[in-house]
Amino acid sequence: GESxxxxxxxxxxxxxxxSIINCAYSNSASDYxxxxxQESGKGPQFIIDIRSNMDKRQGQRVTVLLNKTVxxxxxxxxxxxxxxxxxxxxxxxxxxxFYFGTGTSLTVIP
Amino acid sequence: DAEITQSPRHKITETGRQVTLACHQTWNHNNMFxxxxxxxxxxxxxxxxxGVQDTNKGEVxxxxxxSRSNTEDLPLTLESAASSQTSVYFCASSExxxxxxxxxxxxxxxxx
Numbered sequence: 001g002e003s004x005x006x007x008x009x010x011x012x013x014x015x016x017x018x019s020i021i022n023c024a025y026s027n028s029a030s031d032y033x034x035x036x037x038q039e040s041g042k043g044p045q046f047i048i049d050i051r052s053n054m055d056k057r058q059g060q061r062v063t064v065l066l067n068k069t070v071x072x073x074x075x076x077x078x079x080x081x082x083x084x085x086x087x088x089x090x091x092x093x094x095x096x097x098f099y100f101g102t103g104t105s106l107t108v109i110p
Numbered sequence: 111d112a113e114i115t116q117s118p119r120h121k122i123t124e125t126g127r128q129v130t131l132a133c134h135q136t137w138n139h140n141n142m143f144x145x146x147x148x149x150x151x152x153x154x155x156x157x158x159x160x161g162v163q164d165t166n167k168g169e170v171x172x173x174x175x176x177s178r179s180n181t182e183d184l185p186l187t188l189e190s191a192a193s194s195q196t197s198v199y200f201c202a203s204s205e206x207x208x209x210x211x212x213x214x215x216x217x218x219x220x221x222x
Contacts, residue, residue: 034210043200043213044153051208089152096207100145100153 012107019077021104023090028071032093035064035075038103039086047075047088082108112137116201116214123221129188131217133201141204142184143211144168144176146197153200159184191221 013019025033031052036044050057050064050073057064063076073090089103114135123129135142140161145153155168157176165176173195175187188195198218202211 032208041216043202043215044211046210046212049210093208097155097158098211102150102152 009102010105010107012109013080014109015080015082017080019075019080019084019106021075021077021088021106023073023075023101025071025073025090025092027092027094028068030092030094033064033066033073034091034093034098035062035073035088036091036100037084037086037088044089077106080106080108082110084108114201114203114212114214116199116217118217119215120218121220123191123219125191125193125221127191129191129219131186131188131199131201131219133184133186133214134182135201135203135212135214136182137203137205137212138181139203139205139212140181141206142178143202143204144174144184144186145200145202146170146195147200147216148197156186156199157184188219191219193221195219196221 034049035047037047038044048059048062048064050066055066061078065074077084085108087103087105089101091098091100117132143158144156147153154170156170156174157168159165159178162178176184178184198216200216201214204211
């Protein structure tokens with residue numbers, strides 16, 4: 001099956017700083033990508049998506065960058081807040097299914 | 111507001127028992143999915159359905175079954191629970207291909 005990996009399992013940032021979470025995906029034919037946020041005891045929550053014909057997409061305080069050359073996806077969170085503390089994972093769509101990474105745990109230090 | 115709900119939130123069962131986890135969505139989505147989440151593995155697909163009477167096996171379907179008799183519900187049944195099936199189970203639904211999934215809050219299942 002497909003594998004989606006994250007470079008770092010944990011990330012700690014100071015409140016107010018920017019956070020960058022990275023993801024490597026394995027299939028160059030994957031055409032749609034999503035970042036999810038999962039808080040403790042809750043289900044994954046959609047944050048932002050990007051299609052393969054784009055290299056950047058911005059939302060509210062979040063930006064996703066897609067580098068198809070090296071099969072790399074990143075999530076940037078601006079002015080990180082305590083409420084951003086969670087596990088973040090990426091998902092790639094290949095064919096008619098999504099494949100999910102194991103996640104990066106983000107801790108925001110007040 | 112539309113939602114996707116799972117029940118129960120927590121369940122403890124004995125090895126060998128049959129267990130059914132419920133998933134109900136009011137989004138009117140045709141696509142529904144069941145995943146399990148274990149440390150170090152991420153979300154792994156168990157079964158999925160693209161519409162009423164349609165069911166398909168996922169990556170880790172052994173020991174599980176689903177049925178889709180209406181649009182709203184996709185119950186997941188563990189035929190004979192095993193300790194290896196102790197996990198957190200998530201149901202999800204989506205509008206279709208190239209749309210993100212909406213997840214339920216999960217069911218934590220412990221098999222003793």
